Amino acid sequence: MGNVETWKAALTKVANLSGWDLKDKYESEVIQEIIGRICTELDHKFSDYNIGVLKDKSLITIDDHGILWMHDLLQDMGQEIIRRESPKEPGGRSRLWIYKDVIRVLKNNTGTEAVEGIMLKPHQILMERNYEFI
Structure with missing residues (x-):
């Protein structure tokens, strides 16, 4: 199909x-x-x-x-x-909503101009104890 x-x-x-x-x-x-x-x-x-x-x-x-x-x-x-x-690199996607992808992009500074929005639930942000990427 x-x-x-x-x-x-x-x-x-x-x-x-x-x-x-x-x-x-x-x-x-x-x-x-x-x-x-x-x-x-x-x-x-x-x-x-x-x-x-x-x-x-x-x-x-x-x-x-x-x-x-x-x-x-x-x-x-x-x-x-x-x-x-962008199947392999989340930083090439227009939207990020998966917690691990967001953290990876922010920590590794791999975001591109393609990223238009990040959506996380508050409890997901609180799970991250190391905020050095912010």
């Missing part, structure tokens, strides 16, 4: 599942960009897909406060797209 068919099958599977809550506006914008990239991947066969279509298909929901909800599988697919930007 080709890449487009794989994406279509995965998105179809999550169409009726409940979502993942994003309470932070920045996180919501990041996920919207990832969804945009997913749509770009699908563009060859499904040029009419956009965030509105994903919303209509119940792949995502956006509440009255602008909070975006999405299923974990959709998030995982977006993260895989980002990971493929």
Whole structure:
């Protein structure tokens, strides 16, 4: 099965599942960009897909406060797209969210202009006892 068919099958599977809550506006914008990239991947066969279509298909929901909800599988697919930007060197990716990748990039100063955002949970930051990279 080709890449487009794989994406279509995965998105179809999550169409009726409940979502993942994003309470932070920045996180919501990041996920919207990832969804945009997913749509770009699908563009060859499904040029009419956009965030509105994903919303209509119940792949995502956006509440009255602008909070975006999405299923974990959709998030995982977006993260895989980002990971493929630079499979071996996280500093070449546009987004960093894996704790070990963030620490590695900061400690080794391997970030590039490609890095647009870092997202960590507060408890992950507190786990790092050596803050010399900051």
